[in-house]
Amino acid sequence: MSVPADVPMGDDPWSVLRGATRARVALGRAGDGLPTARWLEFRAAHAAARDAVHTALDAGLLRRAMAGAGVDRELLEVHSAAPDRATYLQRPDLGRRLADGTELPAGECDLAVVVGDGLSPRAVHDHAAGLVAALLERLAGWSVGPLVLAHQARVALGDPVGEALGARIVVVVIGERPGLSSADSLGIYLTHGPRTGRADSERNCISNVRPPHGLGYAQAADTLAALLTASRELGASGVVLKDEGVALPPGAG
Template sequence: MSDLDQWKQFTQARIGLNRVGGSIATKEMLKFRLDHANAKDAVNQEPNWELIQKQSNELCQIYGIQNIFIKSQVSSKQEYLLRPDLGRRISEESKLSLFPYNLGYDLSIVCIDGLSAKAIDDNLISFLELFFAKIQNTNLSIAPLVLSRWGRVALGDEIAEILKAKICIVIIGERPGLSAADSLGIYLTYEPKLGFTDESRNCISNVRPLGLPFSLAVEKTIYLIKECLLQKKSGVLLKDQMPGEIKPLNEKKIIPIQPTVD
């Protein structure tokens, strides 16, 4: 195995692409086009909301919490892509469905399709299963689980403000790239309010089986929740000082690169 092949174990990024003359090899070009098509599909397709609602309902019943499906002010996928501002606000009808639950909680969890239907379809329930199993040991009060179509990260601020939650966690399908189209992003905001911007949030990115594994993402999320409550802040004011190191994400054995001797 060459030194370059050993480095490739650490990343899915395109490094050391084979060439034929002055052009990229046909195999590499076809893979690029496939990944580009997968990224476009992730943005343009819709999650299987019927299945996700069914699975999330079953999960919520286990832990004794409600499950609510809402919509943003967006009326179509095209409008969602062209009008990010509408994706940050919930519809009037959805507000009415939330008001009966504005009882005050430690934690509000909002799951949004975002820019990757594939991330929601493939990874949302798996993450939630691990998260709920861990969070039940913290004695935190949890608001109804909210699922939302055509939303942006800031949609969680308005939802959590209505529910009177101390912390909002938004789990969203991240904008796909050419090496990953199925990543979840997790955003934490302390005492969220309508109009908050991104410096108010902590972000955990690239949550997927071939990225940051669910178990580590859950551990990081719970750590940040505890720090938010302890320090009463989030975003740029809250530094991530979680102890321990992140292990290699690839399950395969990493072969150490041997130093060369000149």
């Protein structure tokens, strides 16, 4: 690695790279292991990831966050067929099905939005309200069904929810699997014609919504709104639907 000209002699040249990424690079060593500070940072990040997975979704907190973000819409709650968190983690298939006896209001709408806890309820607590508010601002002319908050949810739970609501397209906003540098990342999944049995190849995904370290709400909502419009015109989603937008915000790269 070459040292930039503006790095003073004697300074750690790796600090430039460390300042540009949250990845763990050039951590140093103490004998055959990591320096104590780096090891403690790793353990803290691992604990944060575990906590994010096991945190219970707080519906009341999310309702208040939605109201604070200006989202004035009916919010329904559903549960998957996984009765608790332990079962949810051991049986992904149950997280894709609605609990027996679930009733949702039948109707028709252009779009249903499902907010699911996924593998990081923390991400939902931190970012879902801001993202949903930004999205709704960009949906003039769309009929949007009631927002649905889903407990113990996998991505595919949006299919039976969207089908029950009579939605032509469903968007699932869900907590992503935490990494050791990102325990609060949201993913967005778009599926045209939601119904039970849809394949993952029939979905479009926008990942890593987590300002300031990932996508901001406005950029994610712009990308999603463009995909929604294209999906409605095409009558499909997934591998046949391409994101033609810019890959990076202005000035990035």
